[in-house]
Amino acid sequence: MGRTSDADERLKDAALALIWEESYGAVTIDDICTRADVKKGSFYYFFNSKAELAVAALEKLWATEWKPRLDSTFSSSVEPLTRLTTYLTNFYHSQVETKARVGRVLGCPACSIGSEVSTQEIDVNAKVREILGRKRRYYESVIRDALAEGTIEPCDPAQKATALIGLIEGLVGQARIMNDPEILRNLPAMTLELLRAKQPVSTPAASA
Amino acid sequence: MGRTSDADERLKDAALALIWEESYGAVTIDDICTRADVKKGSFYYFFNSKAELAVAALEKLWATEWKPRLDSTFSSSVEPLTRLTTYLTNFYHSQVETKARVGRVLGCPACSIGSEVSTQEIDVNAKVREILGRKRRYYESVIRDALAEGTIEPCDPAQKATALIGLIEGLVGQARIMNDPEILRNLPAMTLELLRAKQPVSTPAASA
DNA sequence: AGTTGACTAGACTAAATAGTCAACTATCCG
DNA sequence: CGGATAGTTGACTATTTAGTCTAGTCAACT
Numbered sequence: 001m002g003r004t005s006d007a008d009e010r011l012k013d014a015a016l017a018l019i020w021e022e023s024y025g026a027v028t029i030d031d032i033c034t035r036a037d038v039k040k041g042s043f044y045y046f047f048n049s050k051a052e053l054a055v056a057a058l059e060k061l062w063a064t065e066w067k068p069r070l071d072s073t074f075s076s077s078v079e080p081l082t083r084l085t086t087y088l089t090n091f092y093h094s095q096v097e098t099k100a101r102v103g104r105v106l107g108c109p110a111c112s113i114g115s116e117v118s119t120q121e122i123d124v125n126a127k128v129r130e131i132l133g134r135k136r137r138y139y140e141s142v143i144r145d146a147l148a149e150g151t152i153e154p155c156d157p158a159q160k161a162t163a164l165i166g167l168i169e170g171l172v173g174q175a176r177i178m179n180d181p182e183i184l185r186n187l188p189a190m191t192l193e194l195l196r197a198k199q200p201v202s203t204p205a206a207s208a
Numbered sequence: 209m210g211r212t213s214d215a216d217e218r219l220k221d222a223a224l225a226l227i228w229e230e231s232y233g234a235v236t237i238d239d240i241c242t243r244a245d246v247k248k249g250s251f252y253y254f255f256n257s258k259a260e261l262a263v264a265a266l267e268k269l270w271a272t273e274w275k276p277r278l279d280s281t282f283s284s285s286v287e288p289l290t291r292l293t294t295y296l297t298n299f300y301h302s303q304v305e306t307k308a309r310v311g312r313v314l315g316c317p318a319c320s321i322g323s324e325v326s327t328q329e330i331d332v333n334a335k336v337r338e339i340l341g342r343k344r345r346y347y348e349s350v351i352r353d354a355l356a357e358g359t360i361e362p363c364d365p366a367q368k369a370t371a372l373i374g375l376i377e378g379l380v381g382q383a384r385i386m387n388d389p390e391i392l393r394n395l396p397a398m399t400l401e402l403l404r405a406k407q408p409v410s411t412p413a414a415s416a
Numbered sequence: 417a418g419t420t421g422a423c424t425a426g427a428c429t430a431a432a433t434a435g436t437c438a439a440c441t442a443t444c445c446g
Numbered sequence: 447c448g449g450a451t452a453g454t455t456g457a458c459t460a461t462t463t464a465g466t467c468t469a470g471t472c473a474a475c476t
Binding site: 045 | 420421422423424425426
């Protein structure tokens with residue numbers, strides 16, 4: 001009973017977009033309300049704080065964007081290393097597109113937010129860790145599959161996943177700081193080298 | 209003539225410490241003044257804004273901390289790959305120590321600040337880029353030297369430096385987010401593998 | 417059609433924050 | 447010593463921000 005509303009969804013979308021474009025600390029509740037076209041009273045009807053909204057927004061990001069994309073890109077029906085290169089090539093293109101659209105390379109919202117709030121906002125930090133942990137499994141799995149197929153040199157999957165995540169997130173961070181998506185262009189190749197891929201992998205044409 | 213003061217230095221130190229421990233956006237001018245034991249009026253006597261202070265603080269960080277340490281660690285009198293492993297091992301220890309002291313892994317202030325302010329505060333961002341650019345030269349140089357000595361496989365130094373920076377900064381970022389310095393323990397080994405070092409390198413005992 | 421409960425509106429308070437200013441103080445240097 | 451200059455102080459204003467509250471609106475279901 002009572003009426004229904006999508007104001008909470010609009011708030012999550014607005015919060016994520018603003019925080020991604022600026023930063024967690026630079027975005028105010030009023031900013032979010034304005035962008036979402038929701039009044040303060042409604043904001044506090046749905047959420048108790050910016051942190052609570054941020055947690056909900058991150059979970060929505062995972063559920064509606066990341067998980068579907070990861071599930072399809074890291075499908076077992078695709079060769080392990082191709083999953084990775086496809087994913088990274090698409091990511092590169094998306095960052096190029098974002099820069100063309102908003103004038104900035106925005107990188108990975110989870111990592112940016114996570115680093116910013118790590119010593120504050122423990123709930124937000126916990127959600128970031130949770131999401132990054134879920135994503136890590138895709139990397140570990142792809143490494144194990146590549147090992148099983150013998151397309152990479154022997155290694156410890158967990159350790160390699162850590163290095164892989166470091167390389168990827170690190171370059172993404174640099175791309176944001178430098179506002180230069182071209183830093184990400186060779187990410188697929190760098191990744192294959194890090195993994196010591198044995199043979200050339202079919203890489204989607206990295207034109208741009 | 210007139211009196212002298214070190215209030216501006218105290219402000220830089222306080223700003224850097226607070227921003228590192230929290231984040232750029234979470235730290236207010238009042239916070240900085242309190243920590244530095246300087247009154248607001250004096251703050252505005254020396255600086256026009258938090259951004260201007262941040263720029264000065266970053267430059268001081270470079271001049272008094274980073275440059276001296278890099279110059280001594282990356283001395284040409286040391287074997288190229290040993291420079292790197294020593295640097296990274298020391299870095300790991302410093303992060304362990306920081307965690308023991310303040311309870312948090314704080315990572316690299318330049319990268320954290322850079323990512324946070326990249327789409328705002330263009331002066332701060334420019335200074336971060338400048339400093340990261342200076343640091344990059346040490347990496348490129350060490351790669352070139354290692355190539356010259358034949359201790360790593362042939363590669364393009366600029367490209368390898370990008371990958372190296374990505375790996376290092378990426379793992380440092382993860383360590384901050386996860387508040388776990390152990391992520392950095394294998395950084396020297398991962399780095400050698402990324403560089404395809406040909407033989408075992410004398411690594412300072414990585415006990416801890 | 418009416419009742420109920422979900423949602424909205426927006427004015428309001430209190431606190432935090434940036435930034436200003438004019439009077440004051442200490443130190444340097446001649 | 448005494449004047450000029452560098453630096454200090456803290457109260458002040460204006461603005462922004464988080465968070466509250468009450469009256470009201472709208473849609474679902476009976």
